[in-house]
Amino acid sequence: MADRSGPQVYSIAAHRGFADALVAGLIPRYSEPEVGLARLTLLLPSSRAVRTVSEAFIRLSGAGLLMPRMATVGDLDLDETLGALLDPLGAGAAIPPAADPTRRLFRLAQLAGEEFRGSDDRPLPGAARLRLAKQVATAIDRLLIEDIDPEALWQEPVLQVLADQADHWKENTRLFARVHARWRAELAERSEVDAATRRNRLFALAVERWRSDPPKTSVVAAGVTSAAPALADLLRVVSELPGGAVILPDLDLSMSAEVWDELGHAGAPDADPPLAKGDAVTHPQYHLKLLLNRMGVNRTEVQPWHRAGQGKGPPERSHAISNLFLPPQASKGWVDLPSDKRRLAGVRIVETANPEEEAQAIALLVRQAVEEPEKRVAVVTPDRGLARRVVHHLRRWNIEADDSAGRPLSQTPAGRLFLILAEVAAEQAAPVPLMALLEHPLVRLGDDRGTWLDEVRAFELQLRGPRPAPELEALRELSAEAKVEDWWSEVESILAPLMDEAEAPLSDLLDRLVAAGEALAGENLWAREDGRALSALVEDLRLHAGEAGFALAPAELPFALRDLLEGVAVRPPYGSHPRVAIYGLLEARMTRADLVICAGLNEGTWPATPTLDPLLPSALLRVLGVPGPDFRIGLSAHDLAGMLGAPEVVLSRSARDVQGPTIPSRFLLRVKALLGQRMAGEASDEALLALARALDDADQALQYPQPKPVPSPEQRKVRVSVTALDRLRSDPYQFYASAILRLKQLDLLDAEPTPAWKGTAAHEVLEKWHKTGRPMAEVADEVLTQMNHHPLMRALWRPRLMKALEWVEAQIAANPDRTPALFEEWGSMMVRGVEIFGKADRIDRYADGTLAIVDYKTGQPPSGEQVEQGYALQLGTTGLMAERGGFKGLSGTPEAFEYWSLAKSKKSDSGFGYIATPILTGSKRSGIALEDFLPEAQRYLDEALDKWILGDAPFTARLNPDAPGYDTYDQLMRLDEWLRREDET
8 A cells, every 4th residue: 555644543433333344444455466464464452352353354255365463452462473563673672571460469469468457457358458459450550551650649739639638548549659669669679560561661662663664564453442642652653654544433423523522621632631520531432532632633534444435424323323422512402403313213222120021022132133044133231140141041942142251250160169168168167158069060970979969968957957066076976867977977088178267378278179179079170161260260379379478367268269250251162153142341342243232221230330449539540641430431332332333223221120220321311312202112112022021921820729638537647746736726737737748847057046946955954954953054065065056156045045044943942832743754645536745844743732834935925815715725735634644653633834934034133034824813814714724725625636636627727817826837838829818808
């Protein structure tokens, strides 16, 4: 091509599709006979862009051709990539290597930990030091990318701004400056530089070389929109090279000069400060204006990339896109815009009720699109959760979609296994992480996995309930009860190295996790793409953490690892649909599809909520010329503007998410405002929503009736316990599920101590104390230790238990006229051929031979009304058994019936314990008279036997809804499906 003077800067309109339009222009402009484009060097913004442009060359090259050399401008080895093109004959100045990013992270963590201490003057925990190091590294890079020496923080204009900031900003800035000064000194000793500094020097070297000695072959920069000063200088030089060009995406050439000026100074050379507070940084063209100003190029010098004859100018939608993002003052002109200037033909709006419905609608759109041959479809969203939902919905039709943004390593099987191992170490083999580890799908994956899971599940049944002691020895006792001692011995030997709670070097902790992971999962831990990514990360962390001497406590390991793993994205290597892609915003740039679905258009998602730099105040950064957090809103707007150029576009959002109602994206609100109410209604795709909602519709289920099972007479004849008798009368279905079906509720893992657990502990302590006469405190310690529960739980609950037990001991000692006759003894009696059995907590004998029936309660005892209605028959039925000789070695007539509650009481000196009786006395309003108590108990017992045990009455669920009871079987009886309906009838 002929030599030219002046910058050659071009723009590709959004409606043309950047990659395809770029290649369509490069081939006729730069291809040569026999060598094709081999003499062309193409500078692109990212490796993803290299792949996208390569695919465009394949589509458009026809018979094929030699492609250009493609390099990414952010490549830290750009000097080697470009070779002699950048450094002819090796004459260039040597640029120091970049510091390894992982080593930098750990060294900054060490330095930050030494410079900053907590409010109590203790050193920061390891995980907090890593997070602080990330913040310091981000702040350093923000300054260096803008070619600002962090020492500029102490220049007079900056100090004046800092003086007006709050004290915490001043302290954070000083902390940053101290850490950076020490880090900079280390870099000098190692003859290294930060990665951003190396890139800037590479750009400066290219500027110097190409100005003095332009390359003999063409260089084109395409799709680069970063406005970093050093890169802007390079782009200016490229635009002036013989045969050189800079091609920008979606620069709005139709925008009026007045609107362009309204965007603000945007880094203009004469601007002071370079980035004014009033600049329209959220506008999609602002970062391009900033780039052009730093390049020293006027917008009027930018030309359309398409050649003459390639089309008849921008289509209607380009005008609408330009008008859509007008800045505030210019937006007033919407009211006068003719309909053809604000019509978005081919753009549809889908507003769903929730993310699930949104994903379903998007999947339907993709499914419809792939029916058309060669039609490509792209789903673009920054919401990775929504992207995963779409991926799973598409599998309904065997469509495998590649989420090019990948999944965080922490959410992959291998990464999750590694994190669970860290949690087991941090929580000392607590039940939840322990079972998550032992049942992980990668553990013992193979022919013996079935046997392994059988033993795990047997062990889990014993582990359920309150948390046991943290030592592995306590779990060994549970394995003996589960009869899996040999299996647990192997597991214990694997987990034992993880139980050391002392602070250790991170490299040593990682070695322990790797050894345990390989012992449990073998090569499956590393076999797939997530395992390979995990392996690379672990090796990197081990190397540089060991070199930096970074250490932390095992309790902090899960938090530190989670942050590190979430920074690694894992992408599937193959197997996705060739015409379907799911992109994040970065990955979507430069792509082209026939149908583009922009999803997740809610505030906080697209655009994302701006995040402040935690170390450097925004006002200070603005004075230095560093774009603030709102700058990324403009980039998100530019991404959307580019997507709106596709032939077909769908804009979707959901009205709610997991946290509640959502706010529509400001971009979507602008679309609706531009279109107007009528045109926005026309663009709304209600038919798609109806189809999405109907896809999972099924025939209306029959209303579930109130359960009324009627077992056979043989099934009804079961033993009835005195506690189950109460349940039989109040809720027969509960009795049916428990005594006839014999279904027992499983405790949760790591459950809070239930009333039943506390009652068992109290009864066992009282039983041993009664029978042995040993000191109450000694017996309590022994029982709680034997119950094998966590020391913290015992420590929290034991004082309260002891106060109540001491009250029992004092009450017995204060009543010498009655002597305990038996404790925690089983008894039974036959009533009309049915065995009634139960355990008496305590029966006392008075001097005259009469008996007192005592029932211990850890909570509130039944009320007199409950006893009157026959819903609390335990004392009466136990009295009937005692009266009929149901307890071995005991005879006499019961004359007293008492509940001894261990709950809080204001009347007790210790604050715990009181006695209540169901017997009606002069001061009580409810209860049963003493002479009627046992006869009433007998009547209620006969009535229950006649109806349900010996009769044919159904075991109706919640027969007496007002009666107190348990909710153990509410889900089994599907209570919520019929109870309200029954109440209404």
